[in-house]
Amino acid sequence: MADDTHGSVRDQARPADPQARAHADPAPVGLAGFALTTLLLSIVNTGLLQETGALIPVLGLAAFYGGLAEFVAGLFEFRRGNTFGATAFMSYGAFWLSYWWIVPHVLGTGADAHNALGLYLLGWAVFTAYLAVAALRTSIAVLGVLVLLTPTLVLLAVGEFQGGAGAGTPVTTQVGGWFGIATGLVAWYASAAAVINATHRRALLPTGPR
Numbered sequence: 392m393a394d395d396t397h398g399s400v401r402d403q404a405r406p407a408d409p410q411a412r413a414h415a416d417p418a419p420v421g422l423a424g425f426a427l428t429t430l431l432l433s434i435v436n437t438g439l440l441q442e443t444g445a446l447i448p449v450l451g452l453a454a455f456y457g458g459l460a461e462f463v464a465g466l467f468e469f470r471r472g473n474t475f476g477a478t479a480f481m482s483y484g485a486f487w488l489s490y491w492w493i494v495p496h497v498l499g500t501g502a503d504a505h506n507a508l509g510l511y512l513l514g515w516a517v518f519t520a521y522l523a524v525a526a527l528r529t530s531i532a533v534l535g536v537l538v539l540l541t542p543t544l545v546l547l548a549v550g551e552f553q554g555g556a557g558a559g560t561p562v563t564t565q566v567g568g569w570f571g572i573a574t575g576l577v578a579w580y581a582s583a584a585a586v587i588n589a590t591h592r593r594a595l596l597p598t599g600p601r
Contacts, residue, residue: 421465424458424461427457438560465484536578540574547567
């Protein structure tokens with residue numbers, strides 16, 4: 392009996408196994424950061440918002456919400472063992488951080504970098520396309536985000552090859568902006584569904600089978 396008592400005391404004194412602790416789902420944060428940043432930038436790309444300082448709020452979101460918050464969400468997905476989530480959120484977080492750095496350097500110097508920006512966006516389109524293939528094993532909502540994002544990036548890349556905003560905002564850029572709005576709205580829905588369903592502990596907003 393004494394040995395059992397001592398064993399019980401030792402078990403209580405032993406620190407809890409961190410692997411046994413429950414972790415919140417970081418995906419809603421990553422999706423929300425991606426959604427809002429994409430929406431605001433896409434509205435600018437469509438030409439609906441033509442203020443000279445319209446990119447300033449976009450850059451703020453790209454640095455802190457679409458960039459930093461999304462990258463951190465990817466780190467937590469890595470901690471949870473989710474290869475898809477970690478790859479997606481860390482990569483798109485890095486995308487927005489790189490966008491935050493690139494745009495002021497291009498616009499601030501008046502440099503002609505449209506072809507380089509086109510290749511930059513085209514590379515992200517390729518990445519998004521193969522990520523969409525992997526998303527076939529996730530929810531329809533997440534798959535929808537990537538399926539819409541792929542043509543968005545392709546259209547924006549073509550717009551840059553045509554001269555970008557300096558050419559009077561090519562039609563392809565404007566169409567890419569509309570695709571981007573659709574992408575952002577679907578991402579926002581996926582984020583809202585994850586938060587609402589987790590909070591209410593039932594599927595109030597369907598996201599499709601996994």
